[in-house]
Amino acid sequence: MTTTEAELTISAVAEATGLSVHTLRYYERAGLMLTPVQRASSSHRRYSSRDVAWMVFLGRLRSTGMPIRAIEQYVQLVRRGDSTVLERLQLLVEHREQVRRDLAEIQASLAAIDHKINSYSEVLGIPADGTTPREGTVTC
Amino acid sequence: MTTTEAELTISAVAEATGLSVHTLRYYERAGLMLTPVQRASSSHRRYSSRDVAWMVFLGRLRSTGMPIRAIEQYVQLVRRGDSTVLERLQLLVEHREQVRRDLAEIQASLAAIDHKINSYSEVLGIPADGTTPREGTVTC
DNA sequence: GCTTGACTTCGAGCGCACTCGAAGTCGTAA
DNA sequence: TTACGACTTCGAGTGCGCTCGAAGTCAAGC
Numbered sequence: 001m002t003t004t005e006a007e008l009t010i011s012a013v014a015e016a017t018g019l020s021v022h023t024l025r026y027y028e029r030a031g032l033m034l035t036p037v038q039r040a041s042s043s044h045r046r047y048s049s050r051d052v053a054w055m056v057f058l059g060r061l062r063s064t065g066m067p068i069r070a071i072e073q074y075v076q077l078v079r080r081g082d083s084t085v086l087e088r089l090q091l092l093v094e095h096r097e098q099v100r101r102d103l104a105e106i107q108a109s110l111a112a113i114d115h116k117i118n119s120y121s122e123v124l125g126i127p128a129d130g131t132t133p134r135e136g137t138v139t140c
Numbered sequence: 141m142t143t144t145e146a147e148l149t150i151s152a153v154a155e156a157t158g159l160s161v162h163t164l165r166y167y168e169r170a171g172l173m174l175t176p177v178q179r180a181s182s183s184h185r186r187y188s189s190r191d192v193a194w195m196v197f198l199g200r201l202r203s204t205g206m207p208i209r210a211i212e213q214y215v216q217l218v219r220r221g222d223s224t225v226l227e228r229l230q231l232l233v234e235h236r237e238q239v240r241r242d243l244a245e246i247q248a249s250l251a252a253i254d255h256k257i258n259s260y261s262e263v264l265g266i267p268a269d270g271t272t273p274r275e276g277t278v279t280c
Numbered sequence: 281g282c283t284t285g286a287c288t289t290c291g292a293g294c295g296c297a298c299t300c301g302a303a304g305t306c307g308t309a310a
Numbered sequence: 311t312t313a314c315g316a317c318t319t320c321g322a323g324t325g326c327g328c329t330c331g332a333a334g335t336c337a338a339g340c
Contacts, residue, residue, distance in 0.1 A: 009286080021287090022329055042287075042335075053280070057252065057256065060249040061253070063245055085263060089260040092253060096257065103250070109201075109204045113232060140193070149316080151316075163299085165319090169319095182307070182316095184306080209296095282340085283340085287337100294329075295329100296325105299323080299324070300323070303320105306316085307314105307317100308315095
């Protein structure tokens with residue numbers, strides 16, 4: 001395994017990852033590829049399976065709110081080689097803590113929204129919950 | 141309960157809600173108050189407890205990613221009175237579905253991050269999980 | 281040979297949600 | 311009376327992450 005890899009076009013990678021072709025090019029321009037994307041003779045991009053795996057994980061980092069800048073840091077560590085494994089681990093653990101905090105806040109907010117929905121349901125006489133209907137209007 | 145209410149300054153509301161004073165004024169300018177905020181003789185804002193409760197819920201909607209535009213719609217429904225309760229309910233239920241989808245994606249991404257962290261931990265010989273250490277380097 | 285369509289680069293534009301700053305107005309305390 | 315600090319308005323600026331568009335290249339099929 002050196003150069004011969006499964007090669008995918010940018011549109012295939014877009015389909016596989018759920019990212020747009022624009023976004024894939026943007027990420028590359030932003031320096032977020034671990035290694036340069038190979039090119040066909042036509043200068044079209046050819047993504048290896050490793051590239052695709054990385055784009056998938058990159059998407060995971062993004063969907064949990066890691067800024068592009070932070071991902072850039074991570075990429076630079078990967079490129080510096082095995083000696084940075086501990087640093088990378090620390091970065092990920094730190095991010096995971098942030099994600100857990102975000103998750104907790106969203107869940108708390110979801111509970112508040114649930115509560116409001118229940119209030120409205122009661123007023124409308126639609127007991128979606130096991131609660132007793134009440135009189136009066138909903139606050140807001 | 142008509143005019144006499146607990147009255148708070150903007151900075152007190154900022155502290156109570158975790159929103160900045162800038163953000164509170166911005167929301168008001170954006171038309172997100174249910175009713176006009178009362179003013180002291182000095183023209184300083186005086187928030188009623190109902191205002192504060194609404195800002196808290198507004199913060200919940202924002203922290204779950206509801207766009208300002210959508211909140212604006214909701215506010216307009218509230219102002220139109222009791223006849224819009226069903227519409228409001230539908231709006232909230234729709235938003236809740238979106239939040240649940242977002243939550244599921246974040247959780248899936250968190251699992252992927254967990255997995256990567258475990259891989260790194262194994263390589264470093266730090267079995268954070270109940271898994272056996274392995275040889276070779278981490279992919280990325 | 282000509283069209284079609286998928287790609288290329290690169291700069292510019294966009295949408296969103298704040299965030300800031302300047303200039304002015306109060307009310308209280310020294 | 312003078313200073314201070316918390317407020318006011320309103321326009322402009324910021325940061326982020328895409329997203330778009332124009333102009334060009336290339337390979338395959340008719």
